[in-house]
Amino acid sequence: MSYIGNQPVPQSLESRQEFTATASQTTFATNGYTVGYVDVYLNGVKLSTSDFTATNGSDVVLGSGATAGDVLAVVMKNDHSDLVALPITDSQGNNVLSESSGTVTLTADTAIIEGSSSGDLVRITQTGTGNALVVEDETNPDSTAFVINNVGKVGIRKSVPTAELDVVGLAAFNQKILVNGHYIDSQTVSSGDADDYKSSGFYRMDSGVSNLPTAYIYAVVVFGNGSNVVTQIATRLATTITYVRSFNTSWTSWARLDT
Amino acid sequence: MLGLSTLAGLVGQDSTPNRIFMHLYFKDDGKLFLRTKVSEPEIENSYTKKLIVPDDFVFTKTVTDSEFGELQQEMNYDEIIQALTYSEKRAVAYPPITDQLDNIFHNGIDAWKADIQAIKDQFPKN
Numbered sequence: 001m002s003y004i005g006n007q008p009v010p011q012s013l014e015s016r017q018e019f020t021a022t023a024s025q026t027t028f029a030t031n032g033y034t035v036g037y038v039d040v041y042l043n044g045v046k047l048s049t050s051d052f053t054a055t056n057g058s059d060v061v062l063g064s065g066a067t068a069g070d071v072l073a074v075v076m077k078n079d080h081s082d083l084v085a086l087p088i089t090d091s092q093g094n095n096v097l098s099e100s101s102g103t104v105t106l107t108a109d110t111a112i113i114e115g116s117s118s119g120d121l122v123r124i125t126q127t128g129t130g131n132a133l134v135v136e137d138e139t140n141p142d143s144t145a146f147v148i149n150n151v152g153k154v155g156i157r158k159s160v161p162t163a164e165l166d167v168v169g170l171a172a173f174n175q176k177i178l179v180n181g182h183y184i185d186s187q188t189v190s191s192g193d194a195d196d197y198k199s200s201g202f203y204r205m206d207s208g209v210s211n212l213p214t215a216y217i218y219a220v221v222v223f224g225n226g227s228n229v230v231t232q233i234a235t236r237l238a239t240t241i242t243y244v245r246s247f248n249t250s251w252t253s254w255a256r257l258d259t
Numbered sequence: 260m261l262g263l264s265t266l267a268g269l270v271g272q273d274s275t276p277n278r279i280f281m282h283l284y285f286k287d288d289g290k291l292f293l294r295t296k297v298s299e300p301e302i303e304n305s306y307t308k309k310l311i312v313p314d315d316f317v318f319t320k321t322v323t324d325s326e327f328g329e330l331q332q333e334m335n336y337d338e339i340i341q342a343l344t345y346s347e348k349r350a351v352a353y354p355p356i357t358d359q360l361d362n363i364f365h366n367g368i369d370a371w372k373a374d375i376q377a378i379k380d381q382f383p384k385n
Contacts (some may be wrong), residue, residue: 259296
């Protein structure tokens, strides 16, 4: 039989422990039980719950001491919280959760994992060499799958990621990207100040942007660390008129290059 | 301090072949903003402070930065005027050679000498 969760020991829905009492013995130490799921028999007679106490998960304490030689049997039932037998089927008898050769398959239109905890809600521990997570299309194996391998490398449409993030295809970002602590950007700038663009990137700067060489539209390439090592190259739209300037402690002038 | 009016000869002249000048455009606070070897007619009226200097004029000064050491920093308008030598000012103010030859042809040597002398007088030897 297969199980979800911790496999119970003993592997059954209930377990039984017997004790031979000593004179006036009241406390019997069991191997452990789930509180509320304990039946106690004394010499074959089931005791009322008022005749014993079983609240600490291990000891059964009689209300009055036993006689030497009495046989106390403690039946500890599983509350089923960690024991589910597979397969689990839906109302039509189709497998929802099944197991075969160590592979557990969940078949559902939607699977939801919901929780509210300060710890990891879903944790995948892969100690072997296989991938930790694979998202495939209808093809299996899918050579363009989304993959998180066993060391955390992510492949997007790349089944064997060779970098921490390995993407085959178009990657779209609506924010800057951070490379070795330096931002790279690309956007159309219609207002503001060209002086403020010190991070590497590719920009279209419209005539409303101040501190462009002249009041025209420019394609501006910036090589910069975002602070004090910056070069801007600006080419006026639809021309080869090109200027360059740099910034260290202040901006240099724009120097025209195409003459 | 040389005023803008006394530098009239440095402003507004176009470069011609064999006469390469650098056109400098300054912000109102005197900071150099744009430099080009050709005039930029479209922006001429946008700047009240502008100069034409010989192409080989060194318009930077050395400053020391705590992180980067010695840096070349561009001089501002007043500093450039101070740094220009009389010969650099004259070089920009002299008409192109072709114009001077034409002047000699039409007006004679004396007229040409008078024009040249006027420039020398405007920018006397230090």
